[in-house]
Amino acid sequence: MVQQFISEQLVIILNGLSGAATLFLLGTGMSLIYGMLNFLNLAHAAFLPLGAYLGASLIHATVGAVGGTLGFVGLFVVFFVLLLVVVPVTVSAIGLAMEQTAFKPLYGLEDDYQLLATFGVILMMEDAMKFIWGGQPVSATAPANLLGSFSLPGRTYPWWSVLTILVTVLVAATLYYFFEETRLGKITLAMAEDDEAVSFTGIDTRSIHLKVFVIGIALAALGGALYLPLASMTTGLALEFVILAFAVLVIGGLGSLKGAITASLIIGMVQAYGSYYVPVLELAIVFLLMAAVMLVKPTGLFGEIEA
Amino acid sequence: MSQDTTTGISIDIRQRLRNPGSVAGAVLLIGAFAFPYLPGTGQYEVFLLGQILAFAIAALAYNVLLGYTGLLSFGHAAFFGGSAYAIGLAMEYTGTSELLLLVPLGVLTAGAIAVVIGYISVRHTEVYYALLMLALAHLIYVITVKLYTVTGGTDGVPITTPTIGGVDYLASWGYAGYLMGVLYYVILIAFVITMVLLWAFMHSPFGLTLKTIRDDPERARAIGIPVRRYRWYASIMSGLFTGLGGAMYAVLNGHVTPGTVLHWSRSGELAFMTVLGGTGWFFGPITGAGAFIIIRSQAQQLTEYWHFMMGLVLFLVIVFEPEGLSGMGARIRRRVRQWRNSGGER
Numbered sequence: 305m306v307q308q309f310i311s312e313q314l315v316i317i318l319n320g321l322s323g324a325a326t327l328f329l330l331g332t333g334m335s336l337i338y339g340m341l342n343f344l345n346l347a348h349a350a351f352l353p354l355g356a357y358l359g360a361s362l363i364h365a366t367v368g369a370v371g372g373t374l375g376f377v378g379l380f381v382v383f384f385v386l387l388l389v390v391v392p393v394t395v396s397a398i399g400l401a402m403e404q405t406a407f408k409p410l411y412g413l414e415d416d417y418q419l420l421a422t423f424g425v426i427l428m429m430e431d432a433m434k435f436i437w438g439g440q441p442v443s444a445t446a447p448a449n450l451l452g453s454f455s456l457p458g459r460t461y462p463w464w465s466v467l468t469i470l471v472t473v474l475v476a477a478t479l480y481y482f483f484e485e486t487r488l489g490k491i492t493l494a495m496a497e498d499d500e501a502v503s504f505t506g507i508d509t510r511s512i513h514l515k516v517f518v519i520g521i522a523l524a525a526l527g528g529a530l531y532l533p534l535a536s537m538t539t540g541l542a543l544e545f546v547i548l549a550f551a552v553l554v555i556g557g558l559g560s561l562k563g564a565i566t567a568s569l570i571i572g573m574v575q576a577y578g579s580y581y582v583p584v585l586e587l588a589i590v591f592l593l594m595a596a597v598m599l600v601k602p603t604g605l606f607g608e609i610e611a
Numbered sequence: 612m613s614q615d616t617t618t619g620i621s622i623d624i625r626q627r628l629r630n631p632g633s634v635a636g637a638v639l640l641i642g643a644f645a646f647p648y649l650p651g652t653g654q655y656e657v658f659l660l661g662q663i664l665a666f667a668i669a670a671l672a673y674n675v676l677l678g679y680t681g682l683l684s685f686g687h688a689a690f691f692g693g694s695a696y697a698i699g700l701a702m703e704y705t706g707t708s709e710l711l712l713l714v715p716l717g718v719l720t721a722g723a724i725a726v727v728i729g730y731i732s733v734r735h736t737e738v739y740y741a742l743l744m745l746a747l748a749h750l751i752y753v754i755t756v757k758l759y760t761v762t763g764g765t766d767g768v769p770i771t772t773p774t775i776g777g778v779d780y781l782a783s784w785g786y787a788g789y790l791m792g793v794l795y796y797v798i799l800i801a802f803v804i805t806m807v808l809l810w811a812f813m814h815s816p817f818g819l820t821l822k823t824i825r826d827d828p829e830r831a832r833a834i835g836i837p838v839r840r841y842r843w844y845a846s847i848m849s850g851l852f853t854g855l856g857g858a859m860y861a862v863l864n865g866h867v868t869p870g871t872v873l874h875w876s877r878s879g880e881l882a883f884m885t886v887l888g889g890t891g892w893f894f895g896p897i898t899g900a901g902a903f904i905i906i907r908s909q910a911q912q913l914t915e916y917w918h919f920m921m922g923l924v925l926f927l928v929i930v931f932e933p934e935g936l937s938g939m940g941a942r943i944r945r946r947v948r949q950w951r952n953s954g955g956e957r
Binding site: 344406409410413415416417419420421423424425426427428429430431432434435543547550551553554584585586587588591592594595598599602 | 683685731734735737738739741742743745746747749750753754757758874875876879882883886915916917918919921922923924925926929930933
């Protein structure tokens, strides 16, 4: 009985953590880009489905081409390289191209207009994905099947979720190190404070802008690639991810890495416990939480920008 | 003070009567009343114009916030869909099918929602207002989807053809007669009422106060305007009329689902229509709603990827013509006048 309860709690916590992992990868980029570039990009969240779709195509192509001939380790390495390297790199290349064409003209606009224009961009991206991958749900469970699952008293749990959590922790730690310890990270933080002052020192702020932008998009794409093996992707999800990304942004505070981590953990856990004990309110709790945080502290838990 | 404003309005009206624009407006309005009887007009065209008018009501209401108060809302789907759902659920659970009861019910429900979420949201401005509206409105969407035993979940609720003043026009006139003979006029009258009332409100001291707040909230506060309270009033007024638009949409379409009326992307569409038409002009949103529905219906016939087209239009408008179609029209008119006077007023 007690054992049953413990394994139940463990599963909920793991679900919460893997949900938090996706949310963190989704929300951090959007938050950093707003914090550093003062650019509120609604379309950022659409890079997650893009990563997932691209990952699915690559996995299907690999399974079709090499199948079981590579053996367990070989195939796993291929999947890992595809999902963790090829997908983020390809998607951020697309993101970079979009930055040059679609997003650059929006930088000078007011937040309101940025929100609206990027709403237009997300509508375009949603349809472009529908055009390429069709309206049917897409899934690619091969990597998760390959890893299998481990057993707990009374249930089993997929290793892929654990892997997702580990990769995300690694990413979060790297980002933290980047901002706290490296020169480039410190310059980036300084730019968030005063862009112009930094550019007076002769630093090429535009190239740093681009780096932050590309890193943010790569993270969202990685989130999609890791999310896919245990779920399936449909085009409508792009619009749902936007609103979850906002929840991370708002609860954590715009432009704060610590905030994004904390907010993802809170939302992930609330969702995991919510869907286990009160399934009807699962998502509703997230938006109640978002509203509650905004009322008490409009800048979010770790937000520094004044409202 | 009200004395002055009344004269102000009557002077304004007299000036407008001399303006060729208002003559064109009057012709358009007469055309709208005659529309179902024009040669070549069928059910489809009347339905389309009905849609345009329903969305024009909502977009006019949306502009009370965006254009006049300077607040971007990403939560208007809550008012639009709240009203539509109130009507659908009332039909299902009380068996009422009287339009003259259902429409006020829808409008009041939207107003009640606006009282609550508006009160909470106006504590913040700019992005925070937009996001708070988004969160609260999406809460309503999520709850509606999840409570499928009550709301039908993603299947939505059917809205059967209502009686009007106790008369069942569908039974006696058939669908075409009902749509073209009664329902269209109900929507048109709702549209005219909205236009007249909002025009009067926006040209009253109330509207001027809102504009003052939009232009400079700090100064407005300094001269003693309770800014937050006026933003709340504006949200409620916007919510009520958006609800009227939602009610008209519901009875015209005969069925509502969370995805079509409550999802946050519908709020985005209302924002889109308003911006497309031009936020700085009172009549701009009407043009925007018309352009939106026409582009959408044409695009839908060409391709299933019409969202792409809408997104592109929205993007281009904001980048190249933030004042929307009205702004574009005004610039063209100005150019023409300049060319005619060869260097006239401005």
